[in-house]
Amino acid sequence: MEIIDPKQICIAKCPQGLEEVLEKELKNLGARSTKVLVRAVSFKADKEAIYRINLHSRLSSKILVPIDQFYAKHPEELYKKVKQLDWSKVLRLDQTFAVMTTVSSHHFNHSQYVALKAKDAIVDQFYANVNKRPNVDPKTPNIKIHIHINDKECTVYLDSSGDPLFKRGYRMQTGVAPINEVLAAGMLQLSGWDETMPLVDPMCGSGTIVIEAAMLATNTPANILREEFGFMNWPDYDDNLWEKVKEEGFRSIKPTSAQIFAYDKALSVLKYAEQNAEEISLNELIQFKRKDFLHLDPPAPGGLIVTNPPYDERIQIEDNEAFYKSIGDRFKQAFQGYTAWLISSNLSAIKRIGLRPSKKITLFNGKLECKYLKYDLYSGSKKAKYANQD
């Protein structure tokens, strides 16, 4: 059975706030008929584009491909409809599977129960036909099935990514509050950074932002280190096509003259950052140094700062508001001529930065609602801009 039908509407999921940049990325990777949704973009694509998107996408966390759609008003009806699909064409007896659900419907109260009914339908069909069944593996299934229910409309998808795409494979060790790789890549896209501007992350932790920047500058496919994707377990998997897409991906890697600087005051996480960058062979592109930001001098006369300071959530700081005030003071005193982008969920601390942001974007770091703020650090006559925020 061909799972990927170029006429069907696929879904790319992403953190909230990245939908528009993801839409642009998908178009560049060969997606058609794109549409921005909430925490997702819908699109059409052929098999080659689905493989290419999985290899290259920096901004989506998973790519779902539909295999069935029907109406149901209660779990029993859903059970019946799921059982009508010929699952032997999707799933082999020696493969494991798992069912996940996203429910937005007053007809279905419990998404877990929906998942259970769908799993029962699949298992019962196998028992009825061959008196054997494939096993469920909730953690690392070969086939991940997603059922989305919107009112009465139920769509059954297969997850072509398998493990979420933020698991790039370079991050071997992290500090206590690493940022999601997809979010870091999204922050860079939203900042408008390109390799002509020096990039600084003065609180780099395990290096996610600078490593994503180095990947971007060298056009390194986001998932080049991954050996497994969900689509490889599908009956329509085309190994030659995948090799061709990967070859193209390798050929697209280019040299860069980008200047990327990473600092942290903690030596332990800085070492992790260097090791993580080495894992993807980008360590020589990034200059790592142990430094306290409050004493950091700019490494270049102008450039872009993209950073993720502690929020006082997972990393507790004695006086977080005073720390944010010092960040603002350092911006004003030492980083004139730079543009700074900072993400934080700590709204009262953000106010203490004492600069008026020229842009504010709401992003989610996991479940934490954050503001991603742009500060233009003018010099000279534009000092008036440094009025306190309201």
Ligand SMILES: C[S@@+](CC[C@H](N)C(=O)[O-])C[C@H]1O[C@@H](n2cnc3c(N)ncnc32)[C@H](O)[C@@H]1O
């Ligand atoms: C939220 S973590 C950054 C996580 C990072 N984006 C990642 O993906 O791993 C904040 C980092 O700020 C660092 N930090 C805190 N105060 C600092 C200071 N005054 N100067 C430099 N780094 C600092 C911490 O050591 C920590 O690694």
